[in-house]
Amino acid sequence: MKPLLTIWVFVTLVLALVQPSASFAKQSASGKYSYAYLTSVADKPTIKLVDVTSGTVENLPIDPPEGKSLYQVLASPTGEWLALVFRLHITDNTQELLRLVNVASRETRDIPLPDGQMALDIDHAWSPDGNYLVFDVPLYAGSINVYSYSLATGKVSTLLVNPDRYHFVWSTDSSQIAIEQGHCYSPEECNTWIETFDIVTQTRKLAVDLAPLFPPYSEESICLLNWSPGMRYMAFISSCVAASETPAGGPLEEVYIWDTQTGKVSRLTSFTEAMAKDENVIMIWALYQTHWYDSHTLVIGARWANSSHPEDKTQIVVYNLANNTSNVLSSDFLYEFAINPVSKQIALKIFSPLSKKAPDVPPYDGRIVTLTNDKGVFKLNTAVDVTGCQFAWSPDGAYLFFNKYTGPDCVIRADKFAFLDKSNNEVKLTLPAAEGDSTPIGWVVTPPTSAAK
Numbered sequence: 001m002k003p004l005l006t007i008w009v010f011v012t013l014v015l016a017l018v019q020p021s022a023s024f025a026k027q028s029a030s031g032k033y034s035y036a037y038l039t040s041v042a043d044k045p046t047i048k049l050v051d052v053t054s055g056t057v058e059n060l061p062i063d064p065p066e067g068k069s070l071y072q073v074l075a076s077p078t079g080e081w082l083a084l085v086f087r088l089h090i091t092d093n094t095q096e097l098l099r100l101v102n103v104a105s106r107e108t109r110d111i112p113l114p115d116g117q118m119a120l121d122i123d124h125a126w127s128p129d130g131n132y133l134v135f136d137v138p139l140y141a142g143s144i145n146v147y148s149y150s151l152a153t154g155k156v157s158t159l160l161v162n163p164d165r166y167h168f169v170w171s172t173d174s175s176q177i178a179i180e181q182g183h184c185y186s187p188e189e190c191n192t193w194i195e196t197f198d199i200v201t202q203t204r205k206l207a208v209d210l211a212p213l214f215p216p217y218s219e220e221s222i223c224l225l226n227w228s229p230g231m232r233y234m235a236f237i238s239s240c241v242a243a244s245e246t247p248a249g250g251p252l253e254e255v256y257i258w259d260t261q262t263g264k265v266s267r268l269t270s271f272t273e274a275m276a277k278d279e280n281v282i283m284i285w286a287l288y289q290t291h292w293y294d295s296h297t298l299v300i301g302a303r304w305a306n307s308s309h310p311e312d313k314t315q316i317v318v319y320n321l322a323n324n325t326s327n328v329l330s331s332d333f334l335y336e337f338a339i340n341p342v343s344k345q346i347a348l349k350i351f352s353p354l355s356k357k358a359p360d361v362p363p364y365d366g367r368i369v370t371l372t373n374d375k376g377v378f379k380l381n382t383a384v385d386v387t388g389c390q391f392a393w394s395p396d397g398a399y400l401f402f403n404k405y406t407g408p409d410c411v412i413r414a415d416k417f418a419f420l421d422k423s424n425n426e427v428k429l430t431l432p433a434a435e436g437d438s439t440p441i442g443w444v445v446t447p448p449t450s451a452a453k
Contacts, residue, residue: 033394036060036082036103036441037417038073045070047082049103052399052429053417053448058447065097065110075442078130079395080104081151082444084120098135100151103444105219111149111156113137127174132199134159134168134177148177148199157202169225171196176205178225178234192222194234194258206260213256213265214238222256224288230295233321234258234400235268237288252276255300257321268298268319275306283307291337293346293371296322297378301334303351314351316370318378329380332365336389342397343422345370348380349389366391366402368425384425388418394443398422403440404430 034049047060060082064070068086075082082369086097096118098111118137125134133149146160160166168179177199182192192210197203210222221239227233239253255269272284289301298319305312314333319326336349349366366386372379388402400420417440421428 005406010416014231024045032446033079033396033398033416033443034058034446035392035394035399035419036073036444037438038070038441039438047073047441049447050419050431052394052431055429057431060101060103068097071096073439073441074125075444076126076130077128077395079442079444080130082441083125083133098149100133104447106447107153124169127199128172129174139408150153163301167223167225169227170387171227171231172229173231175199180222180225180226180236181393182244194222194225194236196260208258208263208265210265224290226290226292228292228295228298230296232259232261233298234260235292235298236282237292238267253284253304255288255290257298262373269300269302269317271302271304271313271315272306275304278306278308280308281306287333289334291334291339293318296320299329299334299337299371300375301337303333316350316380320376320378325376327377329378336366336391338391338393338399338400339424340393340397341395345383345422346380347386347391347393347400347402349391368400368420384420386420390440392442395426399428401440401443417425 071087072085
């Protein structure tokens with residue numbers, strides 16, 4: 001096996017940007033949060049800010065650069081900044097502009113980028129503390145570079161130059177990034193590895209070679225990295241091939257754990273193991289979600305089937321890595337999982353196969369639950385039913401945003417945006433979703449009165 005070919009290049013590009021604002025990484029003076037969504041007013045894109053407490057809705061002006069249209073909006077986890085991607089198509093070339101807008105002060109920063117189509121990872125682009133933004137820029141002939149931007153310094157750093165592929169995830173304290181990469185020298189010789197990288201010192205911290213575990217039948221070896229609070233455990237999914245179908249006899253498509261303290265990588269689940277041993281099974285289909293409840297408790301939603309018996313099997317299972325125990329929470333599939341940052345209650349959207357429910361009962365359920373541990377056995381206790389999806393708690397835990405819908409799931413059309421008050425578990429406010437033309441963005445700090453006027 002050839003040595004790992006990681007190319008870590010730390011080139012700092014000092015940009016002619018405005019100095020960082022004094023409000024950087026601080027909550028607004030009011031301590032309240034508004035919900036932002038994108039809609040269209042008079043055929044122009046408009047961001048609306050909903051102050052749930054007062055019920056007022058304010059417009060956040062968007063001033064697109066000449067000739068460019070708004071393509072994507074991404075809120076920072078702290079709610080202070082919005083990342084806006086503007087796009088202009090010129091023949092076969094796509095020129096884009098990344099603009100950051102401070103919601104409270106209305107400060108804007110335009111970040112110059114190489115020509116090319118930029119992609120912001122919806123789940124992991126912002127660091128959890130909102131101080132860094134990671135994005136990639138395809139350049140030419142399929143090449144791609146990966147960059148990070150620091151709000152504190154106003155500088156762009158090059159993280160990766162032309163990787164074959166990569167997946168990444170932030171540590172919960174925003175100090176490190178874990179990046180999975182792979183490279184195939186031939187169909188018979190591939191490498192897969194995970195490295196952790198200190199975002200401040202720009203040095204590599206840890207690395208683990210995964211090639212011995214996963215035969216090189218596919219370049220998409222692992223995906224869905226998920227770092228635990230405390231940074232000890234890294235969960236990931238193996239055998240992430242196209243359409244999530246794995247040939248029987250190939251590597252099992254399961255959930256694995258990398259213990260960064262011991263360096264050990266082990267398989268945590270065995271949902272498809274029996275199918276893989278069945279000679280009549282040609283293909284295995286599996287889909288997973290993983291969510292850390294705390295530093296050592298992992299909740300997994302699993303859905304799997306095979307070519308011989310295509311009916312889905314589903315389970316929600318909780319694993320306690322501190323004492324190596326697990327138990328099944330539900331025979332449903334977990335679609336969404338949002339933890340209240342204060343109360344630790346969980347908003348869930350689950351799917352029950354039609355064979356498990358009456359024909360006239362929708363297969364999707366939404367609910368707010370508590371996860372309790374009774375002598376090592378975890379249980380889900382329902383506090384309130386919530387018909388909706390796209391759950392998002394406000395950073396102060398006061399409100400839950402969700403989409404109410406008219407069909408069996410959110411794919412058909414959102415009917416209303418709704419906000420549930422945590423203090424009484426009742427809906428505080430609902431807004432029409434503009435017949436599906438409105439796009440949820442996320443929670444942002446409520447602008448002070450002086451900035452809002």
